[in-house]
Amino acid sequence: MEEPGETREFEMSLSDGGSDDDIPLTLPADGSHSGSIRKGCDPFAQTQRSKLQHRRARINQQINKEMRMRAGAENLFRATTNNKVRETVALELSFVNSNLQLLKEELEELNSNMEAYQMDSEAVNVPMIPLGLKETKEVDFTVSVQDFICEHYGEDSSLYDKEIKELIELRQAMRTPSRNQAGLELLMEYYNQLYYLDQRFFPAHRNLGVQFHWYDSLTGVPSCQRALAFEKGSVLFNIGALYTQIGARQDRSAACGIDRAIDAFQRAAGAFNYLKENFSNAPSLDMSCPSLCMLVRLMVAQVQECVFERVTLTTQDTHFTSQLCLAQEAARVSDVYLLVQQTMTQPLMKDYVPFSWASMVQVKSEHFRALSHYYAAVALCDHVLSAEGQDCDEEAEKAYLQFYVNVPAGPPLCQILRDPEKRRKLGKAHLRRAVIRHEEAMRVHSLCKILRKMDILQDVLSLTHKRSLDKYSELDREDDFDETAEAPEIQSHTHWKPDITPPNFSTVQVTDIFQRLGPLSVFCARARWGPVRLICLQRREGGLGLTLRGDSPVLVAGVVPGGCAEEAGLREGDYIVAVDGQDCKWAKHGEVVHMLKSCSDRGVEISVVTLHSYDTQQVERRAIVPSHGSDKENTRQRLLSGAKGQSSASLLNWNRKKKREGSGVTKRIGSTFSLSFGSIRDTEAMY
Numbered sequence: 001m002e003e004p005g006e007t008r009e010f011e012m013s014l015s016d017g018g019s020d021d022d023i024p025l026t027l028p029a030d031g032s033h034s035g036s037i038r039k040g041c042d043p044f045a046q047t048q049r050s051k052l053q054h055r056r057a058r059i060n061q062q063i064n065k066e067m068r069m070r071a072g073a074e075n076l077f078r079a080t081t082n083n084k085v086r087e088t089v090a091l092e093l094s095f096v097n098s099n100l101q102l103l104k105e106e107l108e109e110l111n112s113n114m115e116a117y118q119m120d121s122e123a124v125n126v127p128m129i130p131l132g133l134k135e136t137k138e139v140d141f142t143v144s145v146q147d148f149i150c151e152h153y154g155e156d157s158s159l160y161d162k163e164i165k166e167l168i169e170l171r172q173a174m175r176t177p178s179r180n181q182a183g184l185e186l187l188m189e190y191y192n193q194l195y196y197l198d199q200r201f202f203p204a205h206r207n208l209g210v211q212f213h214w215y216d217s218l219t220g221v222p223s224c225q226r227a228l229a230f231e232k233g234s235v236l237f238n239i240g241a242l243y244t245q246i247g248a249r250q251d252r253s254a255a256c257g258i259d260r261a262i263d264a265f266q267r268a269a270g271a272f273n274y275l276k277e278n279f280s281n282a283p284s285l286d287m288s289c290p291s292l293c294m295l296v297r298l299m300v301a302q303v304q305e306c307v308f309e310r311v312t313l314t315t316q317d318t319h320f321t322s323q324l325c326l327a328q329e330a331a332r333v334s335d336v337y338l339l340v341q342q343t344m345t346q347p348l349m350k351d352y353v354p355f356s357w358a359s360m361v362q363v364k365s366e367h368f369r370a371l372s373h374y375y376a377a378v379a380l381c382d383h384v385l386s387a388e389g390q391d392c393d394e395e396a397e398k399a400y401l402q403f404y405v406n407v408p409a410g411p412p413l414c415q416i417l418r419d420p421e422k423r424r425k426l427g428k429a430h431l432r433r434a435v436i437r438h439e440e441a442m443r444v445h446s447l448c449k450i451l452r453k454m455d456i457l458q459d460v461l462s463l464t465h466k467r468s469l470d471k472y473s474e475l476d477r478e479d480d481f482d483e484t485a486e487a488p489e490i491q492s493h494t495h496w497k498p499d500i501t502p503p504n505f506s507t508v509q510v511t512d513i514f515q516r517l518g519p520l521s522v523f524c525a526r527a528r529w530g531p532v533r534l535i536c537l538q539r540r541e542g543g544l545g546l547t548l549r550g551d552s553p554v555l556v557a558g559v560v561p562g563g564c565a566e567e568a569g570l571r572e573g574d575y576i577v578a579v580d581g582q583d584c585k586w587a588k589h590g591e592v593v594h595m596l597k598s599c600s601d602r603g604v605e606i607s608v609v610t611l612h613s614y615d616t617q618q619v620e621r622r623a624i625v626p627s628h629g630s631d632k633e634n635t636r637q638r639l640l641s642g643a644k645g646q647s648s649a650s651l652l653n654w655n656r657k658k659k660r661e662g663s664g665v666t667k668r669i670g671s672t673f674s675l676s677f678g679s680i681r682d683t684e685a686m687y
Helices: 048-079 083-111 142-153 157-174 181-201 228-248 255-278 289-314 320-344 355-381 390-401 413-418 420-447 455-475 564-568 589-597 616-623 632-642
Strands: 212-215 222-225 533-537 546-549 554-559 574-579 604-610 624-626 664-666
Touching (some): 048 083, 048 222, 157 181, 212 228, 255 289, 289 355, 355 420, 420 455, 533 564
Antiparallel strands (some): 554 574, 574 604, 624 664
8 A cells, every 4th residue: 555645756866932942951969871872852841932832733633633534534534435434434534634634723813922942032023933843753763674684784782782772872962952053963964864774774676664654844734755765855955954954043232133033044945955955846835945945945045034124134224325334234135035925925835834934024124124114214314425536425325326226207316415305305205105004014913813813913013113203203304295206116135145055965964873784885775685694714835725805895806717716616796794703894994914824823714795697887977076066965964974994986875866967977986896995005915
């Protein structure tokens, strides 16, 4: 029977309140622990953020239950011909759909709870939009991994109980990351560890049989797949979501807090963009291309808002050009939020994005457009001709000539600057537009029940609206009988363009949990070899009669015809995995030679394995590495492996979307057919 969401597997392709919201788990008193030293948050800690995530998890489970009931009822409705049964089932379906709608509304309200993720601060700043983490069920790798070790590697799986436990504990901790750098490193560690898991236990022709259950971050709809790429993509999504929470909690009343928020939102945008570009066939809407495009644009808009706040914080003077700069920065923020609003109203996203998000984005677009006109009015009305000379006035005129989208009709702009009355009237026109925009922002705000509960947003809108009204009253005169002219549109501009910072996985170094299985160049899921053979060698006058090459593991590069090794059954292409019962999968060339030479008169017993022709085409396909850095994920994995002494030609770990630009450079990997040893410094030697 086909599992839900299993029709197209998700694949990798290249083409809460205060600062104490997160209470980390502590280690045992004796300091003992297994595996990663990084731990998740205490799942029983009663913090604002944890309560929110607990409620999300409960709703996700209820939605899952209701959807299963609905699927069963729909199947019964289609299968039965009894009218009475059909009426009963139809009534049950109506009840289930009603429950689902209520649950989704409750989840939407949780997803719109922005205040739980904000930092308590006396500063009045517009709240940011964070994302809740995707929830997932527990996964028990024990049986599947044990079976694979026995079947594929031919080893006693009970010897790897500690490693399996460590993997399960790491995944369990990853479900509740703390909202700080340690939480990010925990997610990164698990993400990087999935590379090794893929190499060890996920051959190309089959999957491990482990099912990964994840819930949509906004709707709670469950998805289940066996593809490891689904697990990777979901973890990567949570990395981006955690960055949004870290960015939202920063105290933006100081420049350092704003800088941290900018960095977090840029990294969140980078994670979502990386997910969009490198994964395909998303089983849930939150990881679909339209949703990720929307999230990237939302994060960029929040970065731009932080940039405006930083410029406002550092601009203390009331100079004409400084106020023009603030006006253009505010117009830029309004433009990017308008772009986000347009993305949210696309057909697929319109019914998916929470109404409070769409309302907040519209409020911000109107709010910052109002601010741009306010600062334009302040620049015009407070401007006086410089007493320092003509150079300063020429600089102001030059900045003003580039201020509007289109030059307004009427007197030249330079003449307006020199005439106080004309400046007053144009400033009054800008303020009129500012008041209209402020009122529109307040109207949209009042239509959303969730936003009405956010006192800080209400305070910001009220304060800025009152400030514009007060300024308008200052400029208004009883003898103003002329109709106020329409203020021209302000040209948006920024001095700090946001960057999309892609995730840097190499910052968190990990060690392969199952490294005792042997080097990945040989002992991986995609390789096939025969059972371990025990060879007894007895030294003769001519030596053992074999030629060795390479490290970790050492390869039998040649066997002397008629020699001791050939008679004992040793073959060219065998890998030495043990000498006299001592494991040497990771042993260096010199270490194996020393063990062979120090054998006693009774001889030496060596254990060897032979790689078979498992798929020569696969080997060569994995050996092709695109040049000029176009294969970003493979470059990341080479860096990851290189940091631990692995060969730079690691086996690729995901299915790829073809990238035809850029030529390929062939690099051969270690196997029976193409022997390459990145760490070899010695040549072949006969013993």
